[in-house]
Amino acid sequence: MFKRIKSLHPWREFLRFGVIAWILYLVFRSSFDRAFHPDYEAYCPFGGLQAAASLFERGSLACTMTSAQIVTGAVLAIGVIIFSKLFCGVVCPLGTITEKLSSLGRKWKLQVKQVPEIADKLLRSLKYILLFVTVYYTVDSSELFCKTYDPYYAATTGFGADVNPLWAGIAILVFITTPIFIRTAWCRYLCPLGAVSNIFRYFLMFSVVTIAYILANAAGLQLSYVWPLAAVTFLAWLFEIQRKASFPLPLSRITRNTSTCNNCKQCTESCPQGIPVGKLKEVRHIDCNLCGVCVASCNQQKSLTINHRYREWYPVTIAVLLIVLGLSLGASIRIPTIEQQWGEPNDLENASTLTISGLDNVKCYGSSMAFASGMKKVNGVLGVATYVDDHSVKIWYDANKLTPTDIRKNIFTPVRRQIKPVPEDVRQLGVITAGIDQLYDVYDAEYLQQLLLQNFPAAYGFETTFDCPVKVNIFYDKTTSVDKNTFKKIVEKREIRIENGVNTRKVKLNYQLSGMTISDTSIARNEFMKMMFVPYRKTFARFDRTPIPSIDTLRLSYNHPGENHYQRMLPYLTSHLSSYQAVLGVRTTFGRRNPELQVFFHKEKAGTSQIKEWTNADRLEIHYANGKKGSITNPFRSED
Ligand code: SF4
Ligand code: SF4
Known part of the structure; x- marks a missing residue:
């Protein structure tokens, strides 16, 4: 029993199944709590790496990606360069499932012993092709292209809005079936994150291509990023099929002590990637992800080591440290989704800045671009940066031409809206005029509507006009008595629920009532409807x-x-x-x-x-x- 647990490498199993349990918890909770919407892609370093590619090429972040994901992806990439493909080895849920399906295939005797060499070489190109296409379309569209086919994203979101059902359906089928017949087929042949990891493992090649690209562009060649992307994907595939060892990195590798090894081949048997560990002095195989299973399975303790030291804990500990480092750095470094400055350098040097938060309309790359193009039309605004993680914007402006109030006025969209039918017996509508702070975004009109519908049944409509604070006229059944305290409590509610027929989400509000008057005059039902x-x-x-x-x-x-x-x-x-x-x-x-x-x-x-x-x-x-x-x-x- 002890041997069995030992060969399972308990720390690794604990971490990997912990990750799957965490994802299942998110899926389970989101299916019951309709206001809970986890961002599953936020946990995949591949999304962060794609967003990083988009950032370097276009100067903007893809989709709803934030600096947290980019930094996590970058830290894991550095982890691959220095320590090996630890994410694949001890974290990735797809890797865990692939490995388990592969073991089942072997147990049921359905698995081919060895894929013919020529087929193996050709199949290994698929993940690089997928990587090239994915990065190309992500940079081109600033949307995470992997979401369209990623089996992980499709399964966790229940084929969410960005998923192409046909592609994702095929990907899930391939993901589940192929490892049964071919050992870890998904990881070796199809996973684009596996391809990125291999590119980083061939760090020397990656560095040479990157430096050549930088020098070529410095010399005025103006090469597109597509060329180095094509070069690294092609060369990594070439190196991989020629079984080129990655050199000199990663620093961590499996080492075998030939004098104490009794050649039982237990390590070769147990290696999830099918690497003949028992024949090697040092494992530099590109498929090795330093999972540590071979070390744990070895009967001759200390015959298999990592860098000549027996450290069974090493892969899991380093992986956890890298994740913690990535998440904490990601939380402390802020990268704007877009940053555009169109003012003259002189003007920008003397520009004032204004930061506005709570603009829920700024929620992705597309809405950030729309915001920037709106601001470009405002005389005196010199540039904008948007941060989709907290829906905030930073605006550079010429204080001689504009004031912060002018800018807020330009962002503001006046709204006039009936929020529900007015019954025939409501003949007259009264008007409450209120000053409400923190109400600038177009989304605020939607939130205000829900706030009134959920808390003020006598309200039938409202209109907003710009002022500091924003002036709101609320039309309500004149026969209802309203007092200031009750109305203040309604406006200053801190949360509403928004339903769209499929999902419900909670929205945090921060409106402040600063002054209200209840008009003596009223408006007839028909006039109100005509106005709306x-x-x-x-x-x-x-x-x-x-x-x-x-x-x-x-x-x-x-x-x-x-x-x-x-x-x-x-x-x-x-x-x-x-x-x-x-x-x-x-x-x-x-x-x-x-x-x-x-x-x-x-x-x-x-x-x-x-x-x-x-x-x-x-x-x-x-x-x-x-x-x-x-x-x-x-x-x-x-x-x-
Ligand atoms: S190759 Fe891909 S699926 Fe396999 S473990 Fe690595 S990231 Fe996960
Ligand atoms: S050689 Fe060892 S560390 Fe590398 S993949 Fe195989 S079992 Fe894991």
């Missing part, structure tokens, strides 16, 4: 080709004239109706009394009842611009 109304009109090309006498209109009552949710749903209704040739267009309008949803149709091709039936379908069939189709529950069904 946002017109919509979309006609199809066939509308213009149809003679006017043939056009008829179906008129339905529409109770949501200014509700954001329904505004967003109108294009889906339009898409749904577009597949019926008789339908010519959709619009919303505010007649003399009430808002209406109107559907234009060709009266010789369909009757009113038919159009009504299509408009009232249980589900809306949607045709997306990329050719895909989908369907959603029809929110307009009860409009009749």
Whole structure:
């Protein structure tokens, strides 16, 4: 029993299954707690390394990556260079599963003893091709391309939004089946992180290519990063298939004492990578990840050592130290998602800076770029840096042209919104005018809507205008009495829950009420709805080709004239109706009394009842611009 535990290398097993248990906990918790959304990619150094590539080439971070992931990835890369592929050997959950599936394949006698040499060489190229394609598309799009096919990401997120179901489905199938027939097939042939690790293990080659690239560009050649990327992936594959030992690094390697070794070959048997350890004096094989299994399996204690010292604890301890170092450095170093300065060097030298946090709209590379392009239009703003981890921005500006208030005003988007239908018996709406601090972002309109819906049932809508603090008019049922303390408690709630039909998430708020007045005047229900109304009109090309006498209109009552949710749903209704040739267009309008949803149709091709039936379908069939189709529950069904 003791021998069995010893050969399992308990510390390694403890760490590896601890990692899997932690991931299962995250998956389990997120399936019950709909407000819990762990970022699974944050735990994979490959994401950090891709983001680092994007940072060096484009000066921006990919996707939602932050400095924490980049630094963790970089520390693990340095770990590979100095200590070997420890992440693969003692941490990676995919490596753990691959290894276990490989053992099962051997136990069930399904595994080939040896892959034919030529096939082995060709198969080893796959992971480098995958690495090249992944880095290329990540840098090109600033989105983590690996998310589209990564079996780990697809499985943990339940085929989340970024996942390509076909690619990820194939990847999962390949990941599960191949190791049963071919020893650690995923790691040796397909894993792009395994390919990166091998490139770092051939550190001399990596350094020569990098220096050559830097010198070539310094000489004015302006080479794209694609060339060194192609060179290192190709050379690493070439070195790997020629069984070139990595030299002089990594510093740590398995060493065998030939005078005490009794040639039992237990180490060769136990090596998950199938390396003939028992025949070697020193293991410099590229597949060795310093997992330490061979050391633990050796009966002749101290025959197998790491750098001639018996240190069974070494791989796990170094891996844990590297992870802790990566995480703590990552937490202390901040790298902006984008940093752009367009002012003249002189102006930038004398520029003032303003930092604004809590801009939830700044949440990824794309929204950071949108923010920067908005700021470029503001005269006097000289540059911006965004940090998606805490949704903050730093703005360089010319204090002679702008004040911080001017900048905040430019970021601010005024909103006017009805938050729910006003019942017929609510004839008059009162107005509360409040000054609310920390309310600048477009997302704040959504949060304010939820805050009111969840805590102030008498509220039917609001509008915001820029001021310091932001001025908010809240429209509510005039018959409800409101006192300042209750209202302050509502505005200063620290958390709301946002549901989107699939997920629920908790949002922390930090609004401060600084002053409120309750107006004596009121606004009639109909006037309020007219004020909130946002017109919509979309006609199809066939509308213009149809003679006017043939056009008829179906008129339905529409109770949501200014509700954001329904505004967003109108294009889906339009898409749904577009597949019926008789339908010519959709619009919303505010007649003399009430808002209406109107559907234009060709009266010789369909009757009113038919159009009504299509408009009232249980589900809306949607045709997306990329050719895909989908369907959603029809929110307009009860409009009749
Ligand atoms: S090669 Fe890839 S899957 Fe295998 S252990 Fe390394 S990182 Fe994990
Ligand atoms: S040689 Fe030893 S340390 Fe290297 S992979 Fe095989 S068992 Fe692990």
